[in-house]
Amino acid sequence: MSTKVENIKNYLESKNVKPTYHRIMIMKYLEDSKEHPTAEKIYEDVVKTIPTISKTTVYNTLKVFVEEGIVEELNIAGTTTHYDLSKQDHDHFLCLECGRIYDISPEESLGRNCVDTIEGNKVDEVKCYYKGICKECLEKDN
Amino acid sequence: MSTKVENIKNYLESKNVKPTYHRIMIMKYLEDSKEHPTAEKIYEDVVKTIPTISKTTVYNTLKVFVEEGIVEELNIAGTTTHYDLSKQDHDHFLCLECGRIYDISPEESLGRNCVDTIEGNKVDEVKCYYKGICKECLEKDN
DNA sequence: TTTTGATTTGTAATGAGTACAAAAGTAGAA
DNA sequence: TTCTACTTTTGTACTCATTACAAATCAAAA
Ligand SMILES: [Mn+2]
Ligand SMILES: [Mn+2]
Ligand SMILES: [Zn+2]
Ligand SMILES: [Zn+2]
Numbered sequence: 001m002s003t004k005v006e007n008i009k010n011y012l013e014s015k016n017v018k019p020t021y022h023r024i025m026i027m028k029y030l031e032d033s034k035e036h037p038t039a040e041k042i043y044e045d046v047v048k049t050i051p052t053i054s055k056t057t058v059y060n061t062l063k064v065f066v067e068e069g070i071v072e073e074l075n076i077a078g079t080t081t082h083y084d085l086s087k088q089d090h091d092h093f094l095c096l097e098c099g100r101i102y103d104i105s106p107e108e109s110l111g112r113n114c115v116d117t118i119e120g121n122k123v124d125e126v127k128c129y130y131k132g133i134c135k136e137c138l139e140k141d142n
Numbered sequence: 143m144s145t146k147v148e149n150i151k152n153y154l155e156s157k158n159v160k161p162t163y164h165r166i167m168i169m170k171y172l173e174d175s176k177e178h179p180t181a182e183k184i185y186e187d188v189v190k191t192i193p194t195i196s197k198t199t200v201y202n203t204l205k206v207f208v209e210e211g212i213v214e215e216l217n218i219a220g221t222t223t224h225y226d227l228s229k230q231d232h233d234h235f236l237c238l239e240c241g242r243i244y245d246i247s248p249e250e251s252l253g254r255n256c257v258d259t260i261e262g263n264k265v266d267e268v269k270c271y272y273k274g275i276c277k278e279c280l281e282k283d284n
Numbered sequence: 285t286t287t288t289g290a291t292t293t294g295t296a297a298t299g300a301g302t303a304c305a306a307a308a309g310t311a312g313a314a
Numbered sequence: 315t316t317c318t319a320c321t322t323t324t325g326t327a328c329t330c331a332t333t334a335c336a337a338a339t340c341a342a343a344a
Contacts, residue, residue, distance in 0.1 A: 121244065130269075138264060164291085180331090
């Protein structure tokens with residue numbers, strides 16, 4: 001509710017991003033989303049609330065969010081980029097059957113054994129992606 | 143040399159891939175390549191040896207290789223897929239300055255703490271990607 | 285040689301993402 | 315308020331990696 005929008009506003013400001021209506025709505029969408037939506041999916045859903053929004057604005061906004069460390073890009077699927085709020089660091093699992101992307105809890109995440117240097121190279125980010133068949137699909141298949 | 147081509151031939155046959163001239167040449171290119179080339183790069187170089195080869199054949203061949211587990215796709219760069227022979231499992235490091243992709247030795251690779259199940263999901267593959275500034279660029283920058 | 289199936293080729297199409305310039309919005313100065 | 319400068323948003327055109335598809339070529343067996 002209104003409190004939430006207020007929170008998002010403050011959060012964006014704290015990250016040096018001017019909290020426009022579009023940006024707030026996209027941020028809100030990401031916070032409510034349990035999934036890891038693509039730009040296309042974000043557009044499809046947000047356009048229901050803001051019928052005049054353009055796809056370019058979605059891309060622009062995501063770009064700003066990524067630059068400010070608010071959002072992180074997932075390239076687990078190969079074809080399309082998925083987006084995730086940069087909260088606690090965690091790995092991701094892609095189900096090759098249903099296509100869903102699951103969060104791996106930080107405790108189980110390999111990427112958490114994060115190094116800042118590997119073989120002489122300075123590491124700024126680590127991404128660990130798992131692929132296979134998810135729990136739900138395994139059960140359904142039996 | 144000829145021994146090598148003979149080896150590749152046998153290897154492809156052992157993987158149930160008919161060892162055509164094109165496939166052998168692409169395989170040879172991958173074996174000689176220290177880098178992690180894109181389909182485009184492979185085409186550019188292989189077309190020097192086989193002037194009539196088409197880009198589609200490169201894509202087709204890589205697809206077959208991936209299906210048979212001969213080659214692995216790297217989606218570390220976001221935009222383009224890079225290809226790597228599936229030898230010993232290892233992680234990769236992308237330098238954000240020079241764009242090169244480095245191998246991480248298997249011993250240092252996080253992905254080798256490989257699990258076959260994570261949080262109830264069946265894991266078929268794990269990919270760990272590091273991004274940052276490579277050793278060479280770090281030295282050059284000083 | 286004929287037949288059959290696999291491979292290769294060229295071209296057209298797809299689809300995610302970007303470039304760019306015009307339009308609209310915002311906020312402060314005068 | 316009006317003017318001005320700057321930022322954001324929009325629509326459209328474009329790029330570029332990859333795929334679809336059908337025709338041509340090749341290979342190997344009968
Ligand atoms: Mn996540
Ligand atoms: Mn490698
Ligand atoms: Zn699933
Ligand atoms: Zn470098």
